[in-house]
Amino acid sequence: MVEQARQQATPTIDDVAALAGVSRAVASRALSTEKRPVSAEKRERVLQAAAELGYRVNLLAQSLTTKTVNLIAVVVNHIHDLSDLDLFDRLLAETQAIGKQVILIRVGSVDKVEEFLRQGVAYHVDAALVFSDFADAETVRKMFRSDLVVMLNGRHDRLSPTVIPDEAMGIHQAVADAAQHGVKTAALVTGRASSLVEQARIASYLSAFNQHGIELVQTVQGDYSYQSGHAAAPAVVGxxxxxxxxxTSDAMAMGILDVCREDFPGNRPTRFRLYGFDNLSLTDFDAYPISSIGYDKADYVRQMVRFLADPTAFTPGQPPVLIPTRFVPRKTS
Known part of the structure; x- marks a missing residue:
């Protein structure tokens, strides 16, 4: 009876060490997600012993020893844009590849960020990746009590690393393409005007229009979604x-294209040319061959994860890491 109870008890790190024939310290190092010294032969013995016993690492106990929990907070406004789908699967994979896991925190407004602070929400994480444009670097550092906050929304300061696409490059290429096709007038369907990233994006379009002699005759505000593009179409292309x-998003361009399919026989423009932004994977398919502006998402993710893997890669005051964008022509232009 005692033997049966012993066999059914939850295995400990000491049990793993004993079965592997190593010290407790060696077993702990072998099972750690951190890069800690242990020979390949001993690591293999420990892993086999852990598998045989059904041992699972106690991440809470490990965190008390290493002062890390291997959790990364990803702060977003929401996840419903089509561009999110292309990005976040890759981000999760790369983050897990360095031994970290992700928790998602949705922030719908500036008030929500302040509410987190007022209520003392203190998620214990090693770092945060901030996509939400409602959150600034200083607030997020306070929120998580962590100095490692990677800003991806433009609301950065000198104390946090920043990774952002260099959008002006691709925008100027797209507008130049339009000018080469004889475009003289243009409409611009934008996202939320309060976004610093969107403000910079709009400024780049205005600069490119001016440079190429294209008159902006109409601006309509959407919210980056397919629905807002669909709703804007009748007013924009009457x-x-x-x-x-x-x-300023492919999703909005998709909404316009679906309303105006008769103007794009074979997806070729007859009355107006159509340009998107984000270079979604969907634009490579026949249904939505929209000319777009994009960047290397693998490089984008790689640069942000680099700071998570090695916080010393950043020094205060370091300029933002810029990811170049490029114009990708397709049928709609």
Whole structure:
């Protein structure tokens, strides 16, 4: 009876060490997600022993020893844009590859960020990746009580690393393409005007229009979603439509394209040219061959994960890491 109870008890690190024939310290190092010295032969023995016993690492106990929990907070406004789907699967994979796990925190407004602080929400994480443009670097550092906060939304300061796409490059290439096709007038369908990233994006379009002699005849505000592009289409491309419509997300361009399929026989433009932004994977398929502006998402994720894996890669005051963008022509232009 005692023997049966012993066999059914939850295995400990001491049990693993005994079965593997190593010290408790060696077993702990072999099972750690951190890069800690242990020979390959001993690590293999420990892993085999752990598997045989059904041992699982107690992450809470490990965190008390290493002062890390291997958790990364990813702060977002929401996850429903099509561009999120292309990015976050890759981000999760790369984060897990360095031994970290992700928790998602949705922030719907500035008030929500302040509410987290007022209520003393203190998620114990090693670092945070901040996509939400409602959150600034200083607030997030306080929120998580962590100095390692990687900003991806433009609301950074000198104390936090920043990784952002260099959007002006791709935007100027897209507008230059339109000018080469004889475009003289354009409409711009934008996202939320309060976003610093969107403000910079709009400024880049205005600069490119001015440089290439294209008149901006209409601006309509959407929210990056397919629905907002679909709703904007009748007003933007009515009887007196512009030569080209530029959207600051591919999802909005998809909404416009679906409303105006008759203007794109075989997906080729007849009344106006259509440009998106994000270079979604969907634009490589026949249903939505939208000319777009994109960047290397693998490089984007790699740069942000680099700071998570090695916090010493950043020094205060370091300029943002810029990911170059490029124009990708497809049928709609």
């Amino acid at each position: 009887f007196d439509c512009p030569d080209a419509v530029f959207c």
